[in-house]
Amino acid sequence: MTYQLPFTLTAKTLNLIASISERVGRLSALTEQAQALRLRRVNQIRTIQGSLAIEGNSLSVEQITAVLEGKPVIAPPKEVQEVKNALAVYERFNNWNPLNETDLLDAHRILMLGLVDQLGAYRSGGVAVMSGLQVVHMASPVNQVPRLIIDLFGWLKNTDHHPLIASAVFHYEFEFIHPFADGNGRMGRLWQSLILAKWNPLFANLPIESLVYAHQADYYQAIGQSTAKTDCAPFVEFILSIIQQTLREQLTTTPQVTQQDTPQAVQAILQQQPGLVAYCQTPRARAELQAFCGLKDREHFRKNLLKPLLEAGWLQMTLPDKPNSPKQQYFCAKGV
Numbered sequence: 001m002t003y004q005l006p007f008t009l010t011a012k013t014l015n016l017i018a019s020i021s022e023r024v025g026r027l028s029a030l031t032e033q034a035q036a037l038r039l040r041r042v043n044q045i046r047t048i049q050g051s052l053a054i055e056g057n058s059l060s061v062e063q064i065t066a067v068l069e070g071k072p073v074i075a076p077p078k079e080v081q082e083v084k085n086a087l088a089v090y091e092r093f094n095n096w097n098p099l100n101e102t103d104l105l106d107a108h109r110i111l112m113l114g115l116v117d118q119l120g121a122y123r124s125g126g127v128a129v130m131s132g133l134q135v136v137h138m139a140s141p142v143n144q145v146p147r148l149i150i151d152l153f154g155w156l157k158n159t160d161h162h163p164l165i166a167s168a169v170f171h172y173e174f175e176f177i178h179p180f181a182d183g184n185g186r187m188g189r190l191w192q193s194l195i196l197a198k199w200n201p202l203f204a205n206l207p208i209e210s211l212v213y214a215h216q217a218d219y220y221q222a223i224g225q226s227t228a229k230t231d232c233a234p235f236v237e238f239i240l241s242i243i244q245q246t247l248r249e250q251l252t253t254t255p256q257v258t259q260q261d262t263p264q265a266v267q268a269i270l271q272q273q274p275g276l277v278a279y280c281q282t283p284r285a286r287a288e289l290q291a292f293c294g295l296k297d298r299e300h301f302r303k304n305l306l307k308p309l310l311e312a313g314w315l316q317m318t319l320p321d322k323p324n325s326p327k328q329q330y331f332c333a334k335g336v
Contacts, residue, residue: 005155016243023251045061047206047210052086064087085111089107093197115183123178164240171191174191176232212242250278317329
């Protein structure tokens, strides 16, 4: 008998798919035009920060960037190890096949290296999904885990559902089974991104998990509602709404540098650093901007990038009366 997952296709889900597909097309054109390597890097770091924060990791985007660059970070060793593992996972992201169970186990081995004893192996005991001190869900019996995972991958290989739906259903069912002793949330979110990236490469670095973290209570609530209804439609709707919001944010902040009133030198900077304007929607310190641009020489950065953007009005100071203040930050002053 064909493995059937408890899912009802709702009108809201169909509307979300239409909206997401339209936004994916628009954003793909923009990012391809801009060749936004820096933007993809920032999004990847935001994804890692969001996913780990859901699990209690306290490292900031700036600290994760420092780990990526091999700089020392003052933080609990376990949290630094989690970041290093996540960075290693994304280095291999494009090599994994979302339909391959062996790749799932390999990803878990890398993601949880130095954090758990059972690496790349399914759990040997019972486990529960927790939200704080509250039990959200009791996982499947341990003796059923291998069979359930095989059935889930079989469903994924044969389903006719749109990848947006299939990835969300897989994510929920993976969390329902909870196959590993630890790392299930990270693995479920990673595997959904992997499924979506095979549909459209844009999803490889779309920071969906940042918004999931911002709506963490709703995330667990959607899991609980789906479990109570024996129907994962609430979770699918939640995840698709998060994807829709993420795409809306990306479209809002992806710069288009064709304004005729922009000096040529500034246009060149924005084309070379296509994610800079989006990054500066939040005020940033000089060191953050310099690290984002990948420039090691502080004077070169100040003279050839920061100063022209300030003079052209693309960036403004948070403390204009104290330009040399150590608390000085810079933000984007132009619409995008």
